[in-house]
Amino acid sequence: MPSKAESSRTKSLLFPAPQELRELVLDYLVHNSFNSTAESFVSESSVKHVDADGDEVMRSPERTLAEDLVDLRQRLIVGDLRKDIRTHILTGKIDEAKALLNKHFPSVLSEDTEEVPTSTSSPGRWDYLPSTSVNPEHLALNLRIQAFIEAARTIPLPYYPPGSSTPLPHPPLLSATTKLPPEDEDTEMLGPESEEANEQLLHRVQGLYSDANALTRAEDRARYLHELKDVGGLLAYIKPENSPLAAYMTQRRREGIADQIDGAILYRAKRPAVSRIELYARYTATLWGMLHEKDVKTPPRSTWPAGVSLPPSAGRSPETTLAPVKDTGVLENAVPAIKKPPVEKEAEEVLPPFDLHLFVESPERP
Known part of the structure; x- marks a missing residue:
């Protein structure tokens, strides 16, 4: 039985808060010096609150949009300089x-x-x-x-x-x-x-x-x-x-x-x-790659949280779904056939490696 802390972490991973996703995207834009896009993103994605009458209000403990933009522009100054230096070298x-x-x-x-330290990571933190x-x-x-x-x-x-x-x-x-x-x-x-x-x-x-x-x-x-x-x-x-x-x-x-x-x-x-999103992608690819090399089997599907599926893999066919029965006017098609319950045995499958390109391009991706 998972503890409350484990359940909370699982819920956070499966259903991240909008603010967490917003910070993830903003971190990517700032890190790669997409400055104008980052400013537009902050303005357009700011969390708005409305009162009972539908009027927009700002909660006092939260930062205003203007404060967010001032903070962002200070971070973007470094991005502008990095871009200029990079452009000079590339030309x-x-x-x-x-x-x-x-x-x-x-x-x-x-x-x-x-000397550069061999590792600056602290417990609970990922550094690259x-x-x-x-x-x-x-x-x-x-x-x-x-x-x-x-x-x-x-x-x-x-x-x-x-x-x-x-x-x-x-x-x-x-x-x-x-x-x-x-x-x-x-x-x-x-x-x-x-x-x-x-x-x-x-x-x-x-x-x-x-x-x-x-x-x-x-x-x-x-x-x-x-x-x-x-x-x-x-x-x-x-x-x-x-x-x-x-x-x-x-x-x-x-x-x-x-x-x-x-x-x-x-x-x-x-x-x-x-960027954080690149770090997470590298971590995921490394972890799944190691599990695949060690022939680690998938856990029983009955234990998977709702909405979870394996990542697409070049060597694995997509999961098939039952096609609807074509109506031919025959009585057998109108009355569902009685089938025996399936045998309670799940085929073991080795965890596939994680391929970011396949994941992004896959039509199965939720």
């Missing part, structure tokens, strides 16, 4: 991104090299740590490496914001011929602009090696020095975008740096690395 404007970081989030790139390093030494060097890559670029890489068909302006290329010439080409054929550009790139590489050798931990120094061998190799190609090192020149590389910096901003601001 290749590394110096602009660093300027915003140093002004608004100085601890992200500061010399403080505190960033999947990449938040060490300021690493972040600062990663941005410097990316700045070198952008300077070595010979073909513009446009960035299209989500939902836009027009790319944002990209930074000017250092030079159309910024690379060292092949061995069979006379260096005197290159103009002074190209020679100056090559000198700038060589100076940047030397600075990167100096920064890597200054890292505190020996294993970090070894890892970055190994990476710089490849990054420095970009200088050997007239068009690095068409070279074996082209992976460094892709938008995916920019996205990886942007994700790492954004995670560090959230970490330093003591904000979750992912």
